[in-house]
Amino acid sequence: MRYPTLPLRPCLELAEERLAGQGIDSEAQDNARLEAQIVWKGDGDDLDLKPIRRAAREIGALAREGVKDRDRIEGEAAVRLFEALAGVDPAVLDDPGFWRYLSVGFDGFWRFIEWREYKAFRKDDPTPFRKYFDGRAPNECVLPRMYRRILALGGHEDPQRQYRELAALPKATDFWRSHVIRVQTSASPAVVRAFARMQRDRQLTTKPLREFVKWIRRVRSNVLLSLYDDREADEFVGELRAAFDERQAER
DSSP states (O other): OOOOEHHHHHHHHHHHHHHTTOOOOOOOOHHHHHHTTTTEEEESSSSOHHHHHHHHHHHHHHHHHSSSSSSHHHHHHHHHHHHHHTTHHHHHHOOHHHHHHHHHHOOHHHHHHHHHHTTTTOOOOGGGGGGGGGSTTTTSSSHHHHHHHHHHHGGGGGGOOTTHTTTOOOTTTHHHIIIIITGGGGHHHHHHHHHHHHHHSSSSOOOHHHHHHHHHHHHHTTOOGGGHHOOOOOOOOHHHHHHHHHHHOOO
């Protein structure tokens, strides 16, 4: 598969141009500035960008002002992004340059990234927020972390596509970033799904959630949670939550 990438320096330069209000869009017919910076990798047939362009438009439209729970919208966007990348070779998705190309080259993706991390953005200087689009830290960079959210839920390996329901939990920024994507729990999709259902139905606030995750880690050190199916994962999380609630009540 032959696919487009952006080296780091051109990515930052193009980001500065976007911040200055200059249009850069991979969908434009006359787009010499962007095209000159793209480095094509791989061989064989070119990656079909049509599903990605469509997803960029849809995701960009989700970036609405007045939305308080931006992480929930990120979950909705993650589903669209993941499904648009369904046919992309895993080696491509491991390339930071590919994520840089998506992040900076598409108006819709850039608009969403800027909207999602609006607190970090500073005009004319991408340094404070470059981690959200430069692809070097996939657990921080907005698009790859969205993709990883769906992977953690099982992605296409779950025939029921439960990620479509569970990806957009309310008020769940800390849940996804700190307790799923960045830790080994993400390697156990059935447990992640059970954990997400628990958080959806009986949400723990930040402090008790962090304590509950420590309980999961202790079990994970002795049990192969990755072997659990959904029934076993629901039983595991349910029993652990019951014991946790009992301990909390005793305090």
